[in-house]
Amino acid sequence: METIVFALVNGVIYGLLLFMLSSGLTLIFSMMGVLNFAHASFYMLGAFFAYTIMGATSFWLALIFAPILVGLIGAAVERYGLRRVHVNGHVAELLFTFGLAYLIEEIVKIVYGKTAVNYRVPSILDFPAVQIYGADLPAYRIFMLFVAMAMLIGLWLLLRRTRAGLIIQAALSHPHMVGHLGHNVPLIFMTVFGIGCALAGLAGVIAGNIFVTDPSMAVQMGPIVFVVVVVGGIGSLEGAFVASLLIGLLQNLAVGINASFADIFGFLGLTSASEVGSITVSSLGPVLPFLLLVLILIFRPQGLMGEREL
Amino acid sequence: MTEPMLKVTDLHAFYGKSHVLRGVNLEIMPGEVIALLGRNGVGRSTTAKAIMGEVAPKGEILFKGQPIAGLESHKIARLGLGYVPEARDIFPTMTVRQNLILGVKNMRKPGKHSIDQMLDMFPNLRERADNPAGVLSGGEKQMLTMCRTLMGDPDLIIIDEPTEGLAPKIVHRIGDMIADIARTGVAILLIEQKLSIALRIAHRVYVMGHGEIVYSGTPEDFRTRDDIRAEWLEV
Numbered sequence: 001m002e003t004i005v006f007a008l009v010n011g012v013i014y015g016l017l018l019f020m021l022s023s024g025l026t027l028i029f030s031m032m033g034v035l036n037f038a039h040a041s042f043y044m045l046g047a048f049f050a051y052t053i054m055g056a057t058s059f060w061l062a063l064i065f066a067p068i069l070v071g072l073i074g075a076a077v078e079r080y081g082l083r084r085v086h087v088n089g090h091v092a093e094l095l096f097t098f099g100l101a102y103l104i105e106e107i108v109k110i111v112y113g114k115t116a117v118n119y120r121v122p123s124i125l126d127f128p129a130v131q132i133y134g135a136d137l138p139a140y141r142i143f144m145l146f147v148a149m150a151m152l153i154g155l156w157l158l159l160r161r162t163r164a165g166l167i168i169q170a171a172l173s174h175p176h177m178v179g180h181l182g183h184n185v186p187l188i189f190m191t192v193f194g195i196g197c198a199l200a201g202l203a204g205v206i207a208g209n210i211f212v213t214d215p216s217m218a219v220q221m222g223p224i225v226f227v228v229v230v231v232g233g234i235g236s237l238e239g240a241f242v243a244s245l246l247i248g249l250l251q252n253l254a255v256g257i258n259a260s261f262a263d264i265f266g267f268l269g270l271t272s273a274s275e276v277g278s279i280t281v282s283s284l285g286p287v288l289p290f291l292l293l294v295l296i297l298i299f300r301p302q303g304l305m306g307e308r309e310l
Numbered sequence: 311m312t313e314p315m316l317k318v319t320d321l322h323a324f325y326g327k328s329h330v331l332r333g334v335n336l337e338i339m340p341g342e343v344i345a346l347l348g349r350n351g352v353g354r355s356t357t358a359k360a361i362m363g364e365v366a367p368k369g370e371i372l373f374k375g376q377p378i379a380g381l382e383s384h385k386i387a388r389l390g391l392g393y394v395p396e397a398r399d400i401f402p403t404m405t406v407r408q409n410l411i412l413g414v415k416n417m418r419k420p421g422k423h424s425i426d427q428m429l430d431m432f433p434n435l436r437e438r439a440d441n442p443a444g445v446l447s448g449g450e451k452q453m454l455t456m457c458r459t460l461m462g463d464p465d466l467i468i469i470d471e472p473t474e475g476l477a478p479k480i481v482h483r484i485g486d487m488i489a490d491i492a493r494t495g496v497a498i499l500l501i502e503q504k505l506s507i508a509l510r511i512a513h514r515v516y517v518m519g520h521g522e523i524v525y526s527g528t529p530e531d532f533r534t535r536d537d538i539r540a541e542w543l544e545v
């Protein structure tokens with residue numbers, strides 16, 4: 001029982017973390033029309049910047065300034081890079097983001113080295129906060145939940161309750177018309193790109209210290225975020241939200257289930273001595289998102305809540 | 311003599327290699343209503359797009375004496391040039407009210423029209439103020455795009471085929487609406503195919519053929535020019 005509860009809590013936290021990455025990626029997709037391969041690199045930058053800022057000052061300053069710094073870098077990438085590449089079409093843009101991902105990874109390796117840095121949970125949050133069925137839930141996890149919810153509400157308020165949010169949404173679907181109404185669409189796009197990158201950076205700040213902060217973290221996170229965006233329906237924020245939670249829960253629940261195929265399919269005569277029978281459900285955790293991706297692309301190419309097909 | 315509000319001189323535009331505008335010249339005085347007529351595909355919409363910065367223009371475009379050729383769209387709009395495109399680009403998932411809000415250029419500097427006034431003038435829109443604009447009828451969408459552009463207080467509006475695909479009764483209403491807008495002192499460049507509405511409200515008529523202006527005159531003169539109609543308009 002407690003493993004299920006833990007898996008649920010961790011699944012929700014992981015899901016919200018995925019949403020922090022996928023919301024930005026999906027907004028940026030609506031704007032560019034291509035997936036930004038470098039998106040998870042901004043997540044990595046968030047973690048490394050937080051490590052540096054925390055070393056010099058405190059975690060709290062890192063929490064504020066690392067995402068801002070990442071957002072500014074993102075805005076500059078849009079303004080001086082993507083905007084120029086854009087005129088040469090989608091393939092050029094895609095290749096640009098691809099190159100950028102590797103560029104950022106190599107720069108991080110030069111600056112921080114090839115191995116993990118010691119980015120740690122701040123000691124003030126490093127204690128067991130609640131006991132569930134005798135097991136401890138660390139305070140930091142609750143803090144992550146809090147930050148993720150704040151980000152979710154903030155993004156929702158911005159997009160759905162302000163005029164700036166209306167302009168952003170309209171600019172994503174009808175850029176020319178929004179320009180003819182007198183709104184500075186290039187500036188809006190740069191801002192959206194910056195905000196998307198800042199959100200990825202924020203995810204890096206709060207997750208880099210419970211996972212590992214090393215130069216391969218972008219490559220590890222990138223594919224899952226792509227899966228979330230495609231499964232949710234490319235360009236759909238609601239879809240990204242649902243898919244983030246779905247994949248977060250699926251992965252964590254699978255890991256939490258302590259059974260093998262022999263236990264489940266034993267009635268078919270499968271024994272744990274056989275190769276198939278000895279596969280455990282928990283070992284399937286990493287496979288599930290990609291299985292979902294493949295199934296979605298076959299049976300529902302527009303994604304769970306998307307309007308357009310790929 | 312006052313200077314023209316919009317003066318287009320030797321305007322060229324291309325789609326790839328195809329040379330669509332081949333030296334367009336036109337002028338619009340403040341408060342004037344101009345009808346731009348022509349057969350399908352002669353380049354009327356492209357003229358509008360080139361003026362508005364959506365298609366790259368070659369040539370001179372002066373708006374209130376200021377060169378605007380090649381400026382970014384939002385800068386052109388902010389000088390007071392409004393555009394209601396052929397496609398009636400409403401924002402379908404947003405409400406009628408939100409569409410109107412997006413027409414306001416600067417919330418801190420309210421313009422001539424408030425959203426409530428606008429809805430009072432158009433009871434159809436008032437009724438659906440909080441519905442998504444995507445559910446409106448074709449005529450209502452056309453009204454909404456024109457109202458949305460008016461929210462930005464333009465001095466000149468380019469309206470591209472506002473009555474395309476609408477029933478005759480609605481066509482007449484849209485004509486009245488454009489005449490009403492003109493009476494408030496806003497200049498209008500109306501791209502049309504229906505002679506009835508164009509001749510009813512225009513002060514001057516331009517006819518376009520193969521990427522250039524082939525006739526310009528008053529509606530009275532135009533009515534007598536069967537030759538122009540036969541050569542450049544009738545199908």
Ligand SMILES: Nc1ncnc2c1ncn2[C@@H]1O[C@H](COP(=O)(O)OP(=O)(O)OP(=O)(O)O)[C@@H](O)[C@H]1O
Binds near residue numbers: 330348349351352354
């Ligand atoms: N995006 C485009 N790419 C290539 N050619 C285009 C494009 N848009 C228009 N054209 C071509 O340019 C010419 C002028 O088009 P334009 O839209 O200006 O015509 P129009 O006079 O507005 O006629 P209508 O609206 O009745 O079709 C046409 O031959 C059209 O096929």
Ligand SMILES: [Mg+2]
Binds near residue numbers: 396470
């Ligand atoms: Mg046209």
